[in-house]
Amino acid sequence: MEYETIRTLCSLSGPSSFEGPVREYLRQRAEAVGAEVRIDGMGNLICTKKGKIPAPRKLMLTAHLDEVGLIIRRITEDGYLKFDCLGEIDCRVLIGKPVFIGKNRFSGVVGLKAVHLTTAEERKKTPKLESLYIDIGVKSREEAEKLTHIGDFAVFSDSITEYGDGLLKAKAIDGRSGCAIMASLMERDLPIDVTFAFTVQEEVGCRGAFGAAFSETPALALVLDGTDAGDLPMVEAHKRACALGKGTVLSHMDAGTIYDKEIFELLQDLAEENHIPWQVKGYISEKTDASAIQRSKTGVRVGRISTAVRYLHSPSSVASLRDIEGAEALVVHFIQAVAEGRIS
Numbered sequence: 001m002e003y004e005t006i007r008t009l010c011s012l013s014g015p016s017s018f019e020g021p022v023r024e025y026l027r028q029r030a031e032a033v034g035a036e037v038r039i040d041g042m043g044n045l046i047c048t049k050k051g052k053i054p055a056p057r058k059l060m061l062t063a064h065l066d067e068v069g070l071i072i073r074r075i076t077e078d079g080y081l082k083f084d085c086l087g088e089i090d091c092r093v094l095i096g097k098p099v100f101i102g103k104n105r106f107s108g109v110v111g112l113k114a115v116h117l118t119t120a121e122e123r124k125k126t127p128k129l130e131s132l133y134i135d136i137g138v139k140s141r142e143e144a145e146k147l148t149h150i151g152d153f154a155v156f157s158d159s160i161t162e163y164g165d166g167l168l169k170a171k172a173i174d175g176r177s178g179c180a181i182m183a184s185l186m187e188r189d190l191p192i193d194v195t196f197a198f199t200v201q202e203e204v205g206c207r208g209a210f211g212a213a214f215s216e217t218p219a220l221a222l223v224l225d226g227t228d229a230g231d232l233p234m235v236e237a238h239k240r241a242c243a244l245g246k247g248t249v250l251s252h253m254d255a256g257t258i259y260d261k262e263i264f265e266l267l268q269d270l271a272e273e274n275h276i277p278w279q280v281k282g283y284i285s286e287k288t289d290a291s292a293i294q295r296s297k298t299g300v301r302v303g304r305i306s307t308a309v310r311y312l313h314s315p316s317s318v319a320s321l322r323d324i325e326g327a328e329a330l331v332v333h334f335i336q337a338v339a340e341g342r343i344s
Contacts, residue, residue, distance in 0.1 A: 003168075003321060006180040010170035011158040013100060015069025016086045016204045018153045019043060022065045022179070026198055029183050035196070044212045045198040051190035051339070059338050060195040060218035060300075061185070061331065062209060062289050063178025063225065064202030067171060068313045070099065070134070070154040079144040081108065081134035083154065087203030088286075091129055093314040098157040099134060101148050108136040108154065156315035166321045167244065173317045174226025174309050175202065181224055181328045188332070191339035202289050206256075209289035213296035220263070220343065221302045222334060223290045224327065226309035226319065227251070227281060242308045244320045247277025248327040249306035254284035256291025263303030266343055270333040276326050281306065305330060 014022035023045045030037050030047040037047050045065070068087035075081055081101070094110045101108050111133050115123065134154060138144050156171040163169065170176075182196045195216055200208035202225075213221065231243035242249045250267055252259060271278040290302045305327050310318040337343065 005183055007160050009176035009179055010160055010172050013155045014065055014067055015153050015155055016066040016201045019065040019200050030186055033187050035186055040211055042208045042211045043200040044208045046212055047196040049186050049190055049194055051192040053192055055192040056341055057219040060197055060216055060221045061182055062197040062199055062223050063182050064175040064199045066200055066203050068203050072150055072152045075141045075144050077141055079138035079140050089313050091127055094132055097315050099154040101154045102152045106147055108134040111135045167318055168321055169316050169318050171315050173319050174312055177307050177324045178224030191336055199289055206287055206289050206292040210292035213293040213300055218300055221293045221300050223304045225306055227284050227306040228312050229308035229310045241281040242279050244308050246279045248330055249279055249281050249308055251284050251304055252282050254288050256287035257294050259303050260301040271330055274333055276330050
């Protein structure tokens with residue numbers, strides 16, 4: 001895999017319902033390798049890459065384009081931007097963070113009343129979203145409206161850093177690592193035809209995946225995404241289900257899906273056979289695109305390959321590049337296994 005692809009994808013702005021720049025980058029990558037490309041009514045990018053033979057059972061790989069972000073809901077008389085969240089974000093990670101606003105990506109910072117101006121009681125509580133605002137350096141609503149408008153979006157700054165033992169810090173790395181894997185796979189000579197669905201609005205309820213699965217009607221689907229790492233200080237032992245650097249993550253279920261048992265066992269066998277490090281996180285606490293895909297039409301058999309990510313949904317999410325590389329290798333072997341008829 002070209003790690004520059006991950007860096008590029010993480011640098012692009014693409015919160016839920018504003019995924020255009022990410023989609024366009026991947027569309028160009030897909031067309032360059034001769035994939036059949038279409039964009040559906042929801043905005044999903046669906047690419048079909050022909051293999052040596054048609055697939056014995058139609059296979060769809062999915063990863064989501066969108067990231068968590070902010071949406072402007074009001075502009076104050078003083079030119080500050082009040083906002084809501086697009087996706088699930090802990091207020092504590094917002095305070096003081098630089099953001100980019102809108103398509104022109106002008107700068108702002110998430111502000112809060114300074115500690116010196118708070119009461120002792122206020123300092124004991126986590127600030128509520130209503131008390132936060134974006135400061136864009138203007139003095140009036142009129143000045144602010146020359147730059148932005150209600151309904152515009154904001155995303156975390158795209159500062160990207162490699163550090164430690166092969167770790168990468170970036171925003172949006174949970175979904176974009178899956179997108180990078182799929183972009184890399186499309187550039188390979190595949191043994192069978194594979195459909196790649198880059199889905200929209202996953203962070204606000206897995207909305208795009210349902211339409212993609214309904215129109216494509218796969219027999220098998222494999223979801224590529226990130227999941228919370230538990231290798232942190234003060235996290236209880238029973239919650240330390242997966243850790244950075246210990247391999248790709250396989251799971252049995254999430255909050256909306258019980259994954260196909262045969263797919264899970266095949267992924268496990270393939271990891272063992274090919275000496276790919278892997279770990280189990282039995283339960284993923286949030287709903288994922290798998291839940292929408294599984295329920296499409298008469299039902300789809302779904303599995304999931306995850307990458308452990310620290311500080312998920314923050315401007316400083318961290319993942320292991322080796323884990324992402326291992327996830328890609330496992331998907332390659334899974335596609336070959338489907339081609340060989342190793343799954344019923």
